[in-house]
Amino acid sequence: MGLAKLKKAALILPRIEAQEAVSKLAELEWFHPIQTTSEHLNPYFDDLLLKAQRLFQDIDEVIRALGIPLETGVMVTMFKGAPKEKTDYVIEDIQDFIADLEDKSKAALDEPKKILAEQNRVTKELEEFSNVEVALKMAADLNLDLTSFARLKMFFADMFVIDSKDEAEIRKSIGDLPLYSNKLSEDKTSIVVIGSADDSEKIIKVMRSFGVHPLQIPANMPQNPSRAYSQAHAKVKELEAKSAEITKNVEKMKSAILSKILSLHEAARVAKDVLEITRKPGGTEHFALIQG
CATH class of the missing domain: 1.20.1460 (subunit c (vma5p) of the yeast v-atpase, domain 2)
Incomplete structure (x- = not known):
């Protein structure tokens, strides 16, 4: 075929x-x-x-x-x-x-x-x-190693930079927890809040309500604000x-x-x-x- x-x-x-x-x-x-x-x-x-x-x-x-x-x-x-x-x-x-x-x-x-x-x-x-510089500008005079806070096991401590006018209200909101403040300028104040490990969630929530977060420095930089x-x-x-x-x-x-x-x-x-x-x-x- x-x-x-x-x-x-x-x-x-x-x-x-x-x-x-x-x-x-x-x-x-x-x-x-x-x-x-x-x-x-x-x-x-x-x-x-x-x-x-x-x-x-x-x-x-x-x-x-x-x-x-x-x-x-x-x-x-x-x-x-x-x-x-x-x-x-x-x-x-x-x-x-x-x-x-x-x-x-x-x-x-x-x-x-x-x-x-x-x-x-x-x-x-x-x-x-530039963002890091702006964030740390107000805390440039603080000679403190922030890694010391992270090493705490039974306690919680962290640093925040707040508007000075909000300090009194923040003190009321966190109750009797220890709060140490340092005037950075006319408008800004740094605070360190200390509490038990169980108080950490309460502290973070209070600070967030004021639009504030813990002061953080990139891991590849010195953890001293200054x-x-x-x-x-x-x-x-x-x-x-x-x-x-x-x-x-x-x-x-x-x-x-x-x-x-x-x-x-x-x-x-x-x-x-x-x-x-x-x-x-x-x-x-x-x-x-x-x-x-």
């Missing part, structure tokens, strides 16, 4: 007639429809579109992080003139075009990504140490200087890569848009394609 010769056929027809055509073709035992879950006429475009979308997003994120405008403003054009650099692309194959853009973007974005990552790290550290504040203050100054230096470097880098990165951004957007246009039913809104 010989083998039947098979050929691939494509039928393009108005969408309104597609259902009837499918029914008719189903009656033909020798017609085998090609099933595909792809959104594209050619599944090969799926991978290309994904690459183009990732490439565009990668470039776009760097541009936004650097604060580079996608279009030159009127005032900038008036005073500095329109950008003179231009990049020409000759596209023979969309796959090679995307591969070329990937190589160029990798080289162009490597340094900006490193600087942005460093900027984010410094900004995060600066925020953390020493911790000095360390945090010095670190904030160091990070502020580093942040200013990075900001200057970012501005220099923006000027150096402006034309190149905008060119890559536009090219990646065009590649992405071209591949998205090939989507079904894009371009064939009123027609259907049946393959088998």
Whole structure:
């Protein structure tokens, strides 16, 4: 028994007639429809579109992080003139075009990504140490090791920084438990409350009702408020200087890569848009394609 010769056929027809055509073709035992879950006429475009979308997003994120405008403003054009650099692309194959853009973007974005990552790290550290500095500022004159409170087994003791005006009310709320206060400023007072281990929940609840939490110092810092504040203050100054230096470097880098990165951004957007246009039913809104 010989083998039947098979050929691939494509039928393009108005969408309104597609259902009837499918029914008719189903009656033909020798017609085998090609099933595909792809959104594209050619599944090969799926991978290309994904690459183009990732490439565009990668470039776009760097541009936004650097604060580079996608279009030159009127005032900038008036005073500095329109950008003179231009990049020409000759596209023979969309796959090679995307591969070329990937190589160029990798080289162009490597340094900006490193600087942005460093900027984010410094900004995060600066925020953390600034918060610690602010929290400990009022207690900077206290020469006390807070870890001594944590070592208590039968008793509970903790330090709080409160509004001075609330001290009398707090004393009433905790009853006859020992409370030692130290005036930090006109508005702030530090207090140490001592009680049995069973009193800990009551003390914490009372303090929370006044919006106050125990004074805490990060574990990687000295647990002495005075020493911790000095360390945090010095670190904030160091990070502020580093942040200013990075900001200057970012501005220099923006000027150096402006034309190149905008060119890559536009090219990646065009590649992405071209591949998205090939989507079904894009371009064939009123027609259907049946393959088998």
